[in-house]
């Protein structure tokens with residue numbers, strides 16, 4: 001209990017509990033140390049073995065009074081409050097808004113609850129949504145607190161949001177039709193487990209071990225497909241999740257993302273999706289026996305090729321033909337959301353074999369497919385741009401040839 005407040009019912013806009021600046025990661029004397037005016041910052045819970053309390057921090061005026069609630073330690077809340085999303089509101093321009101004109105709408109989808117259907121032609125790379133989280137729950141809460149403690153904090157976190165925002169959150173799928181018998185805490189916990197994404201900490205966050213379980217209420221309406229037509233990427237700068245089209249999409253098609261790693265066999269995928277509480281009936285999972293087996297074999301080969309292509313030691317058998325095989329297998333498997341990976345491997349192998357023109361072709365393809373999926377700030381994208389500009393000056397130039405000569 002660091003704020004002396006049990007249950008905050010403080011009106012929006014009243015900074016009621018300023019966190020001790022000694023909790024900031026920058027230290028008391030740093031110019032970046034600052035107190036954030038959380039509009040609500042209680043209650044707190046302390047796990048039996050925890051070093052720090054875990055509290056609810058709500059900024060009800062975040063993102064044009066949309067609001068955001070964090071369940072985390074004071075130190076991490078204060079760190080997040082120093083990032084551009086909080087201190088430079090201009091970076092949030094265009095986020096949390098629908099497309100104009102709209103290119104999709106929410107409809108009931110048989111067997112899946114609600115979902116999103118394209119109403120206009122969408123091009124690969126088009127931005128479909130950009131949204132800040134309503135709720136971010138530090139994994140420390142799950143690791144250090146009892147279920148009663150963390151569900152209570154989650155309940156407060158949602159109640160603290162502006163009422164129109166909390167109503168949207170409480171209207172999300174809780175993966176069970178009848179929620180009338182549930183307490184608020186149980187209801188919020190079910191909503192969180194049905195809809196949250198794991199968001200890894202950024203480089204400046206000292207607590208690198210704990211991700212944030214994060215809820216984006218509009219993005220939560222995307223259903224799963226093992227071969228989806230859209231993908232997501234998170235920006236720590238804007239604290240927003242961005243969804244981009246991974247291929248061209250025709251009106252009438254459902255917009256989907258993958259909730260899991262696509263490079264898994266059907267049995268593995270089904271096992272993982274059962275944890276989300278549903279049996280996947282996507283086109284890939286419902287292939288007939290022989291075609292399903294072929295898909296599984298392709299995935300197995302892709303994983304073996306990854307091992308060879310990632311190995312820059314002398315013992316690797318990697319070569320451009322192997323990378324071409326990988327590109328072909330990705331295409332056969334319709335791995336549109338990660339196609340850039342295969343192009344990246346091909347660019348590096350051609351360059352390492354001393355074929356600059358094929359290297360530039362694949363580097364350009366990797367950047368073209370990768371920017372919407374991995375984000376323009378992604379390190380690999382920077383490396384591939386350098387390769388495309390100057391293959392001879394790139395670290396991979398003739399790398400495999402030199403190794404063969406040394407043998």
Ligand SMILES: C[S@@+](CC[C@H](N)C(=O)[O-])C[C@H]1O[C@@H](n2cnc3c(N)ncnc32)[C@H](O)[C@@H]1O
Pocket residue numbers: 111112113114115172173175194195220221222223224225276277278279280281282
């Ligand atoms: C993040 S929500 C997606 C939106 C949800 N359908 C709704 O009505 O708001 C995840 C839940 O949607 C349903 N769902 C998503 N993808 C599905 C799929 N491929 N097949 C069946 N149900 C699916 C499951 O109930 C899952 O727990």
